[in-house]
Amino acid sequence: MEMQHLLVVGVAMLAGFMRGITGFGGAALMAPVLSAMLGPVQAVVTALTLETAAALIMFPDAWPRFNRRVLLYLTIPACFTVTIGGYLLVNVDAFIMRKVIAGVVVVFALALFSGLRYSRPPRPATSIALGSIVGVLLGATSVGAPPVILYLLASSDSPTVIRANLTVFVTAISVIGMTMLSAIGVITVPVAAYAGVAVIPYLVATWVGEKLFGIMNEVVARRTALSLMLAMGVIALLV
Numbered sequence: 001m002e003m004q005h006l007l008v009v010g011v012a013m014l015a016g017f018m019r020g021i022t023g024f025g026g027a028a029l030m031a032p033v034l035s036a037m038l039g040p041v042q043a044v045v046t047a048l049t050l051e052t053a054a055a056l057i058m059f060p061d062a063w064p065r066f067n068r069r070v071l072l073y074l075t076i077p078a079c080f081t082v083t084i085g086g087y088l089l090v091n092v093d094a095f096i097m098r099k100v101i102a103g104v105v106v107v108f109a110l111a112l113f114s115g116l117r118y119s120r121p122p123r124p125a126t127s128i129a130l131g132s133i134v135g136v137l138l139g140a141t142s143v144g145a146p147p148v149i150l151y152l153l154a155s156s157d158s159p160t161v162i163r164a165n166l167t168v169f170v171t172a173i174s175v176i177g178m179t180m181l182s183a184i185g186v187i188t189v190p191v192a193a194y195a196g197v198a199v200i201p202y203l204v205a206t207w208v209g210e211k212l213f214g215i216m217n218e219v220v221a222r223r224t225a226l227s228l229m230l231a232m233g234v235i236a237l238l239v
Contacts, residue, residue, distance in 0.1 A: 004037065004038075005193075005194065005197050007037065008034065008037070008038070008046065008194050008197065008198050009197060009198050009201050011029075011030055011033050011034060012030060012046075012050055012198035012199075012201055012202040012205070013198075013201045013202065013204075013205040014029065014205070014228070015027075015029040015030040015050075015202070015205075016050070016054065016201070016202040016203065016204070016205030016206040016209065017205040017206070017208060017209040018209060018221075018224070018225040018228060019054060019206050019209060020205065020206040020207060020208060020209020020210040020211075020212070020213065021209040021210070021212055021213050021216060021221045021225065022209075022221055022222055022225045023163045023166060023167070023213075024145045024146070024149055024166055024170075025145070025146075025225050025226075025229055026047070026050065026051055026054060026202075026206070027047040027048070027050075027051050027142045027143050027144075027145070028105050028108065028109070028143045028145065028146060028229050028233075029105075029225070029228055029229050029232055030043070030046070030047045030050070030142075030232075031043055031044065031047045031101050031105060031141060031142045031143055032101055032102040032105050032232045032233045032235070032236030032237075033232050033235070033236060034046055034047060034194075035097070035098045035101045035102070035236060036098060036102075036235075036236045036239050038194060039094050039098075040089060040094055040097035040098055040101060040141075041089060041090065041094075041186050041191065042191050042194060043101065043142070044089055044101075044139075044140075044141065044142040044181070045181055045186060045187055045191050045192070045194075045195060046191075046194045046195045046198065047142035048138075048142050048174055048177050048178055048181070049178065049192070049195035049199065050195060050198060050199055050202045051142070051170060051174050052171070052174040052175055052177075052178055053199050053202070053203060054202065054203060054206045055167055055170045055171035055174055056171060056175075057203065057206075058167045058171075058210075059167060059168065059171045061164075061167075062163070062164035062165075062167035062168050062171075063164075063168065065160060065161055065164035066161065066164040066165045066167070066168040067155070067157055067161055067164075067165055070122050070127060070152070070155065070157075070165060071165055071168055071169055071172075073122075073124045073127035073128050073131065074127045074128075074130060074131040074134070074148065074169055075131060075168075075169055075172045075173065076128075076131065077128050077129075077131035077132040077135060078131040078132065078134050078135035078138065078144070078169075078172075078173045078176070079135065079172070079173065079176045080132075080135065081131075081132045081133075081134075081135030081136050081139070082135040082136070082138055082139040082173060082176050082177050082180055083139065083180050084135070084136045084139065084140075085135060085136040085137060085138055085139020085140035085141070085177075086139040086140070086177070086180045086181055086184055086186075087139075087184075088136070088139070088140040089139060089140045089141075089186075090184060090186060092140075097140070097141075098236065099236075099237060100140070100141060101140075101141045101142075101143065101236070102233045102234075102236035102237040103233070103237065104137065104141050104143050104233075105141075105143055105229060105230075105232065105233035105236075106230060106233035106234060106237065108143070108146035108147065108150075108229075109146075109226050109229040109230035109233060110230065111146070111150060112146060112149065112150070112226050113223075113226050113230065116150060117150060117153050117154050118150055118151045118153070118154040119154060120154060121154060121155060121156065122151060122152070122154065122155050126151075127151075130147060130148070130151055133147070134147055134148055134173070135173065138173050138174075138177050139177055139180060139181075142177075144170070144173055145166060145169075145170055148166060148169055149166065152165055152166065
């Protein structure tokens with residue numbers, strides 16, 4: 001295995017571990033570094049592939065718990081606008097997209113760190129607008145979960161339901177995103193190879209992180225994940 005493949009596996013395992021503990025942040029942690037290493041297209045394909053695999057495994061447990069009304073308004077518009085993000089990913093200059101990916105991660109890491117929250121209960125019109133924006137973000141950068149986290153935390157749902165909402169949402173839009181990327185022809189054998197070598201280590205690391213979820217202090221785990229996310233984003237902005 002080439003050194004670059006080993007580095008991708010290492011980044012994926014770290015991201016998977018933190019995703020398992022916190023329930024989010026896998027793509028946000030991976031995308032800036034992978035974009036600097038592989039270019040934005042390969043980074044987004046790899047991150048989305050790994051996120052899709054992890055989300056599908058977590059999906060059965062989340063399905064009975066999620067809030068269907070809220071998720072419906074978020075997911076349907078995102079499924080349509082993810083194609084706009086895919087167009088930007090393929091057609092905008094690679095250097096610019098690398099910086100956009102890193103910038104998106106830094107902004108959302110700082111927002112989550114600061115405790116920023118949407119201050120009103122989720123409403124259909126707001127959910128539709130947010131879902132539309134998130135679809136573009138996911139297709140262009142693979143990072144779609146953080147703004148949804150900020151939004152869902154304003155709901156009256158329990159932490160378990162919020163985690164289930166996020167899992168179901170990420171599963172749906174990741175599958176749509178992968179379908180879109182496949183349809184526009186960017187998922188080639190060389191591009192898919194990076195995801196192929198990293199998927200099992202990522203899933204194992206996610207499983208380990210999930211097992212530690214009930215043991216570790218939630219605040220410490222979340223701050224550690226956000227610190228790593230912020231560091232990865234800043235490094236990718238500077239290189």
